[in-house]
Amino acid sequence: MRRLIIRRLLQTIPMIFFVSLVCFALVKAAPGDPVKTFLPPNIHQADIERIRHNLGLDQPAYVQYAKWLKESLSGNLGYSLVNHMPVTKQILDRLPATAGLMGAAIALAVLLAIPLGLAAGSNRNKWVDKLVNLFAYIGISVPLFWLAILFVYFFSIKMHWLPSLGMHTIGKKGAIDVIKHGILPCSVLAISFLSSYVRYIRSGTISQLKEDYVQIQYAFGSGKRTILFRHVMKHVLLPIITLLGMSMGELVTGAIVTETVFSWPGIGSLGMTAVRGLDYPVILGITLFSSLLLIIGNLLADILYGFADPRIKTTR
Structure with missing residues (x-):
């Protein structure tokens, strides 16, 4: 296992380099001038060129990339072109809001997907299976932004049960208030994750x-519920471990649409603001940070495989 971890960490270096190179090239190829997005329209061209020179945007692309990569390796992701604040500080300030929202949504989805997937797989082609499949297909097919708007309309505007925007009520600071504001966006995200997880668990349960070994357990007199939760569940959770590892990157960028609809002050809304303002350092910083989390998530998934199924560890 130690050799696996060392090898995967060494593989991270070229992967991060490739991701940073592609992201930088795509950002530079995007249309628009980032300098003109935060300047008044009647400013002289000489002043525009002076500002572009001070920001280093008049240098060749490979020089800008080399400087940015050198600073990024030291933990400095640069400064925002719009608000002139450090990119690293902005990401870290908004990380708890996004990580809390996405973590709660993923945890809720897993807790609901396990019993629903096991019930659907063990009752194949029965009404339980058809009902769970219908819910999964709807959850996969419905766009997140449309589902979020529906939740806001029914639960906030019509019913007045839950707040629709932000993370805090003005003048109120407390965990209860944050939970109330997070119920709607967390539910929207949980439905999207739950739809995928249920399908994987159902398919694994059927196989x-x-x-x-299932027939042997029946021969020993074990009940259906005991077989499902004590024996089958250990095997069907292996693909879920993979999905959870891949969801590490989504802890940063997976709630972009949802955070925008609900005005949740997380990294997703920060990224949307950066895209609209052509704030290149913020876009690159968020992309690089989420890629690093995705790589770490895949490494953690490989480690968890060894604990979930010792045969995988032995083979490796």
Whole structure:
């Protein structure tokens, strides 16, 4: 296992370099002038060129990339072109809001997906399976922004049960107030994750119920529920571990649309603001940070494989 971790950490270096190179090239190829986005329209061209020179945007692209990569490796992701604040500080300030929202949504989705997927797979083609499949297909097909707007309309505007915007009520600071504001965006994200997780668990349950060890357990007199939760569940959770590892990157960028609809002050809304303002350092910083989290998530998934199934560890 130690050799696996060392090898994967060494593989991270070229992967991060490739991701940073592609992201920088795409950002530079995007249309528009970032300098003109925060300047008044009647400013003289000489002043524009002076500002562009001070920001280093008049240098060749490879020089800008080399300087940015050198600073990024030391933990300095640069300064925002719009508000002139450090990019690293902006990401770290908004990380708890996004990580809390996405973490709660993923945890809720996993807790609901396990019993629903096991029930659907063990009752194949019955009404339980058809009902769960219908819910999963709807959750996969419905766009997140449309589902978020529906939630705001029904639960905030019509019912007046929950707040629709922001993370705090003006004049109120407390955990209860944050939870109330987070219920709607967390529910929208949980539905999207739940729809995918249920399909994986259902498929794994159907294939595992055909294995010989299940028939042996029935022969020993074990009940259906005992077999599902004590034996089958260990095997069907392996693909979920992969999905959770891939969701590490989404802890940063997965709530872009949802945070924008609900005005949640997280990294997703920060990224949307940066895209609208052509704030290149913020866009690159968020992309690089989310890529690093995704790589770490895949490494953690490989480590968890060894604990979930010792045969994988032995083979490696």
